[in-house]
Amino acid sequence: MLEARNITVKRGSKVLLSEASVAIVPGRLTALIGPNGAGKSTLLRVMAGEFRPTEGSVHLDGEDIRSISAARLATRRSVVAQSINLSFPFTVLEVVMLGATVPGFGVRELEAATSARQALRAVGLSSFEARTINELSGGERQRVHIARALCQLSAAPRPSSETAALLLDEPTASLDLKHQADVLAVIKEQSKNGRAVLLVIHDLNLAAAFADDIVLMADGRIVGRGMPDDVLNEDLLSHTYGCRLRIETGIDGRRLVFPSAITDRLSKGAVAE
Amino acid sequence: MTTLDAKLASAGTAVRPSRRKVFVALTFLLIASAVLSLAIGPTGISLQALPRAIAVSLGYTDDLAAARDRLVLIDLRLPRTLLAAFVGAALATSGAIMQGLFRNPLADPGLVGVSSGAALAAVATIVLGQGIGAPLIAPLGIYALPIAAFGGGLIMTLLLVSIAARQGQLAVGTLLLAGLAIGALAGAISSVIVTASDDRQLRDLTLWQMGSLSGASWQKVFAIVPFAIAIALLAPRLTRGLNGLLLGEAEAMHLGIDTERIKRIAIATTAAAVGAAVAVAGIIGFVGLVVPHIMRLISGPDHRVVLPGSAILGASLVIFADIVARMALRPAELPIGIVLALVGAPVFLHLILKRGIGGSE
Numbered sequence: 007m008l009e010a011r012n013i014t015v016k017r018g019s020k021v022l023l024s025e026a027s028v029a030i031v032p033g034r035l036t037a038l039i040g041p042n043g044a045g046k047s048t049l050l051r052v053m054a055g056e057f058r059p060t061e062g063s064v065h066l067d068g069e070d071i072r073s074i075s076a077a078r079l080a081t082r083r084s085v086v087a088q089s090i091n092l093s094f095p096f097t098v099l100e101v102v103m104l105g106a107t108v109p110g111f112g113v114r115e116l117e118a119a120t121s122a123r124q125a126l127r128a129v130g131l132s133s134f135e136a137r138t139i140n141e142l143s144g145g146e147r148q149r150v151h152i153a154r155a156l157c158q159l160s161a162a163p164r165p166s167s168e169t170a171a172l173l174l175d176e177p178t179a180s181l182d183l184k185h186q187a188d189v190l191a192v193i194k195e196q197s198k199n200g201r202a203v204l205l206v207i208h209d210l211n212l213a214a215a216f217a218d219d220i221v222l223m224a225d226g227r228i229v230g231r232g233m234p235d236d237v238l239n240e241d242l243l244s245h246t247y248g249c250r251l252r253i254e255t256g257i258d259g260r261r262l263v264f265p266s267a268i269t270d271r272l273s274k275g276a277v278a279e
Numbered sequence: 280m281t282t283l284d285a286k287l288a289s290a291g292t293a294v295r296p297s298r299r300k301v302f303v304a305l306t307f308l309l310i311a312s313a314v315l316s317l318a319i320g321p322t323g324i325s326l327q328a329l330p331r332a333i334a335v336s337l338g339y340t341d342d343l344a345a346a347r348d349r350l351v352l353i354d355l356r357l358p359r360t361l362l363a364a365f366v367g368a369a370l371a372t373s374g375a376i377m378q379g380l381f382r383n384p385l386a387d388p389g390l391v392g393v394s395s396g397a398a399l400a401a402v403a404t405i406v407l408g409q410g411i412g413a414p415l416i417a418p419l420g421i422y423a424l425p426i427a428a429f430g431g432g433l434i435m436t437l438l439l440v441s442i443a444a445r446q447g448q449l450a451v452g453t454l455l456l457a458g459l460a461i462g463a464l465a466g467a468i469s470s471v472i473v474t475a476s477d478d479r480q481l482r483d484l485t486l487w488q489m490g491s492l493s494g495a496s497w498q499k500v501f502a503i504v505p506f507a508i509a510i511a512l513l514a515p516r517l518t519r520g521l522n523g524l525l526l527g528e529a530e531a532m533h534l535g536i537d538t539e540r541i542k543r544i545a546i547a548t549t550a551a552a553v554g555a556a557v558a559v560a561g562i563i564g565f566v567g568l569v570v571p572h573i574m575r576l577i578s579g580p581d582h583r584v585v586l587p588g589s590a591i592l593g594a595s596l597v598i599f600a601d602i603v604a605r606m607a608l609r610p611a612e613l614p615i616g617i618v619l620a621l622v623g624a625p626v627f628l629h630l631i632l633k634r635g636i637g638g639s640e
Contacts, residue, residue, distance in 0.1 A: 056529050080535025087529060093382065094525050094580035097293050104526065108535040109519050136292040158534065 007031050008083065008171040008202055010053050013062035015045075015226075022048045023059065024226045030204045032169050035197040037213040038206045039237075040223035041247050046206045047088065047175050049223070053204065054085045054173050067169050077110030081162035083171040084155035088179070090147075092139055098150050099135035102126055105154040106161035113161050125157035126150075128192050144180040149189060152177055156192075159201065171202045178207065190216045210263040214238055222246060234261060295579050305591040309364070312598040316360040317352065319602055321609040324351045359495035363601040363615075364594035365503055366492070366560045367570075369552035371593025372514055374567020375574070375585050376552075377436075379521035380545045381443060383454055384572065385630060388553040389564030391458025393435045395465035397550075397557035398487045400431025402469045406476055421502040429506070429554030435461065436546050466562075490563035490616030492601050499559045506555035513548040514590075517541060518582040525580065563616045565623020566593055572626065 008030050015023040023045045030036045030053075038046045052059050055071045064071045066082060074082075084105065092101070102125055106118035113121070126132050129149040139147060152174070159170045174193065178186040186209070194216050197203040207213050213220055213234065220237040222230035224246045230237045238261040244251045250266035318326040328348035334340050335349040370388060377386040377393075388394045404427035408416040416423045442457050469487055486494065520541030523531035531538050556563070570593040571585055578584040597615070600622070604615040 051529070054529075054533060056532060076532060076537050077535040080533065083533075085530075085533040087527070087533075090526055090530060092526060094384065095293065095575065096525075096580055097295075100579060100581060101526075104522060104534065107519060107522075110535055136294070138293050 007065075007067060007169055008053060008204070009065045010049065011063050011065065013049065013052050013059045013064070015048055015052065016060045022226055023052070025062070026223070026226070026228050027062075028053070028204075028221055028228065028231075030171060030202040032200050032202045033197060034218040035194055035203040035205060035216060036219045036221060037217035038204060038221050038223065039208070039210060039213050040229075043225075044223040045226040046223055048226075050085075050173050050175050050204060050206050053171075054083065055079055056085075066171070075110075077108065080108050080158065081111065081164045082168055083173060084158040086148075086151050086155045086172075086174040086177050088175045090151055095138045095140055097135065098126065098131060098137050098139060098142070099123070101139055101150055102135075102153045102157050105156075105158035108158065108162070111162055113163075118157075118161060121157045121161040122153070124160065125153040128156060128195075129153045130188060145182065145185050148177060148180055149185070152189060152192070156196065159196075169202050170200070171204065172196055173204045175206045176208065177205070178209065178212065186212060210238065210243070211261075214261045214263070238263060293579060296577065298578070298584055301578050301584060301588060302591070305588055305595070308595045309591050309598075312595040312602075313360055313364065316363065316598045316602055317356050320351065320356055320605060322351050324348055326352075328352060354497070355495070358497045358500045359492055359601065360598060361500050362495045362503075362559055363492055363598045365500075365507055366556045366563065367566055367593035367595070367597025368590040369507075369510060369556040369593075370563060370566040371570035371589040371596070372510065372586060373549040373552040373556075374593075375571035375582070375589045376514070376517060376521065376545050376549050377567065378571055379517075379524055379582060380542065380549075381439075381454055382525055382527070384575075385455060385568065385627075386458075387564065387566075387568035388432070388549065389562055389567065390462075390627070391435075391439060391454060392460075392462025392465060393432050393439070393458075393549065393553050394557050394562040394564070395462040395469070396435030397428035397432035397554045398562050399465040399469045399472075400427040400434075400554075401558050402472050402487060403427070406472055421498055422505070425502055425506055425555045425558040427554075428558040429550050431465075432553040432557070433546065433550035435465070436550050440542070440546060486561040486614075488562060488616075489614035490561040490619075491612075491614045492560050492604070493612055495559075503555045503559055506551050510548055510552050510555075513544055513551075514586050517545055517548065518586055521545070521582040521586075522580075561616065563597070563619060565619050565627065566597060568630075569623045569626045570596060572630065 010026060010028045013023050013026045026045065026049055028049065038049065040046055051057065053064055055064065066074065071079060099119065099122055102122040103118045106113050106121045123135065126135055129152055131146065131149055131153060134146065139150060142150065155172060159172060164170065178189055181189060190212060193203060193205060217234055220232065220234050221228055222237050222242065229246055230242050238253060240251055240253050243263065252264045252266050252269050254262045256262050329352055331345040332349040332352045335345045336353055374387050377388060378384050401424050404416060404423055408423065419426055438461060439458060473487060520531065520536045523534045523536040524538065524541065528538055571589045574585045574588040574592060578588060600618045601615050604613045604618045607613055
């Protein structure tokens with residue numbers, strides 16, 4: 007279990023996070039949602055161990071991550087950040103292998119390549135391994151970095167009792183509809199295989215379709231948490247996002263969220279015709 | 280698969296030669312350049328004279344012609360070749376390290392002012408060594424210059440790192456312009472000191488401004504040995520860390536890399552390499568830019584190949600450039616920095632045009 011306890015982050019007089027607590031557990035996919043500037047990415051970065059919160063602490067299987075070395079932490083959690091700008095001409099396979107050639111892992115080159123190829127297969131980029139990363143589209147690059155994070159967790163030497171956490175900051179932001187679904191299926195598969203997954207995502211319908219748990223944030227605070235059906239209710243979301251939202255139930259019983267501004271237009275158009 | 284399909288499929292792909300092949304080829308190049316450098320010189324003495332020269336050194340003969348051969352081969356060409364190899368390896372390695380550290384393929388110790396800082400410290404040390412600084416500087420002996428230059432290079436590197444840290448990731452243009460500015464300042468102060476001084480060691484302005492190996496001696500070779508050892512021990516610790524840093528500082532940390540430690544080692548190694556190189560040969564630009572660039576074209580950006588490969592290729596390049604510097608206008612000698620600028624400046628221009636100046640990539 008990766009657990010953020012009462013995290014407060016201040017930058018000068020600005021409060022980015024205020025007593026936020028989140029726990030992600032192996033086998034479940036937790037989606038972190040909320041309007042722009044809610045503090046989702048900041049919370050993810052604190053949980054990744056990227057920087058120390060002003061107050062509060064992060065624990066991995068009960069152990070404060072401040073007492074875990076960078077190399078050992080890397081065997082137990084991997085991160086896909088929002089935008090990664092790589093200006094050196096690595097090939098796709100080389101980038102993914104960076105996930106497995108971590109100094110402390112002691113993974114041999116050949117094993118690293120095997121792990122990397124498996125991860126590339128998982129994100130559907132097997133035929134891209136010799137391409138240079140600068141030649142790829144934004145969406146393809148995003149999938150390469152997801153493969154790198156998967157490769158890191160699969161190649162790392164780690165006792166099975168330890169939690170392996172995968173943290174992703176809007177991994178579907180630059181993807182088209184097909185690849186959004188494909189990538190989320192890969193991420194969902196990871197959680198089914200026992201990873202603890204935290205996913206920052208803007209698309210509420212994708213969150214509803216894939217998440218086991220949803221955490222809703224606004225203004226640096228956590229304002230709702232629970233199963234998708236509990237959190238995705240009209241009043242809570244409309245209040246949090248500051249606009250009227252309509253929630254429908256899809257054929258399979260999952261929630262579908264629409265801004266009323268859109269549904270109103272659609273229904274007006276229908277009337278006019 | 281049709282030919283067109285095959286062509287499309289291979290577009291943007293990279294084929295990497297095996298590391299073994301790369302290192303065998305580079306080592307061969309280094310040996311060839313070293314042999315050539317020993318064999319060629321304005322005096323026309325060839326390598327056939329080597330056995331006689333060694334015989335003189337060991338005291339088997341005191342033939343006058345043989346003594347002259349010994350002087351040219353053992354006391355002039357050999358230390359000069361060794362210094363050229365060290366300077367090339369040091370500058371190319373520090374260029375590769377800086378490019379990784381700043382995530383910027385255009386960083387070069389000569390272009391961003393690190394060499395100028397080292398040169399200023401060296402020049403100041405020579406002047407102070409004659410005056411008030413003497414009690415402090417004299418005990419350091421032959422190591423005084425490289426140590427001072429190391430200090431100067433270190434201050435410049437730290438200055439650039441702190442500018443970079445304030446801005447997050449430095450845009451290519453910002454780093455080059457900031458480096459240009461502080462480099463020009465250091466260079467101007469050096470010129471004032473050199474021009475105002477009548478010290479014999481300082482009179483050769485070109486040594487500091489354009490780089491030269493004409494003053495090569497065994498004493499200079501011995502002065503840089505500790506630095507060469509330190510660089511050889513430190514640089515291999517950087518390879519994986521720099522690979523990770525290319526993804527970004529946060530990403531490197533996610534990969535389990537102790538980024539602060541890597542940065543400290545990278546800064547110290549760069550300053551040691553540039554400091555020692557400048558102390559014996561003055562400011563030589565473009566080696567740190569061109570050599571890692573060629574290495575990345577050959578083998579990709581993996582620092583496990585780029586760092587050692589740059590060291591060997593840089594050594595060969597500077598040895599070859601020094602042969603040209605000695606022979607092109609013989610008996611006069613070109614400063615080696617000019618020879619390298621003739622090769623390096625067009626490459627630099629090409630890199631800028633390819634990327635678009637000021638681009639953040």
